[in-house]
Amino acid sequence: MMPQLKRRTLCATVFAAAALSVIGGAAQGAPGVRDPGAEQFVQIGAQRVITVLADNRMSESQKAAVFHRAIDDLADVPRITNFVLGKYARTITPAQRAQFAPTFRTYAESVYRNRISDYHGETLRVTGSTVRKPGDVIVATQVTGGQLSQPVVISWRVLGAGGAWKVVDVQFKGVWLAITQQQDFVSTIDNAHGDIDVLIAQLRRDAQQPAPR
Template structure:
């Protein structure tokens, strides 16, 4: 079973946080806190939000704390700025509706763990990466697309589109499009195909995710 979304999520989210080459802007005038949550945002606000989110990730990547502390800090950023539960439910596709409440709970917990493991495994690979923010546009479904270009040392640039939802009252990443492919759609294909090959059993996917986590150092 593949975990391409987890790998791509880190490549696009955590890596692109190196916008200011480690210069963390902790008090940006456009930074949006929970206390300032609102239902509508201007495109400059959303662009600055994405920059600020990336800078928070840079602080973790470039810090001298232990791997355990980095993992905890990255999990905090993910929970605040990425709608992991919405992504996880989407990735399960139609099987989310057929899963029992207990299976849904276990799956969400495991998805979070697999995601953070995938991220922290690759923390050392992304120094020297930067990115530029392009235009922000509103989609027909009231989500927003923010275009960025990742610059990687000694590698070709990569165009990434971030899909942002503000339905919760503050911006959250709900999908990433890289190389013309939706990463959540790609991961959903992996998960639903796996379940279909195992008798339409969500518990089979849960068992596979648990094994993957148990093998993680």
């Protein structure tokens, strides 16, 4: 059996300028520039996600359904789904994409739920933002409350403008999940001699397993 896909939780920041450029342009914004619109979007949308996962009044099935809708509102799911395939986004067949998209969605939600649920936080607060270029912003937040002994920093990369912002990646403990997933997925397909079906099968298995601590 192929080893479970890596879900790295601690490493040097992989969101350096070169890595950032794979989702969007690499130009950096002027130091100190903030985007209030992007900050407000993350404050509302990310707090909603945190609140859903901290709500013990809902059953797990109810929580999963509400979390799914919250992710739709918060994240650019189609963009992320295409991005994580890396070079294989150009060669995947329509039939494979029809299988990959829902499989990746289920897998990604299980990973994000486990990452955020680890914190047992109740309140998310935006602490600032950095404009890399117009329409491309990193929003920094802190999660506090619940069982946390100290604030946990989570960063969100959002693309868009005005009322059309969407999250394209989330950073936990220095690791940007979409970028890490792309690296792991491409490696898995490479090792399978370009067979994308191997990745799809692996994601289906991994989605049923708890994320490593």
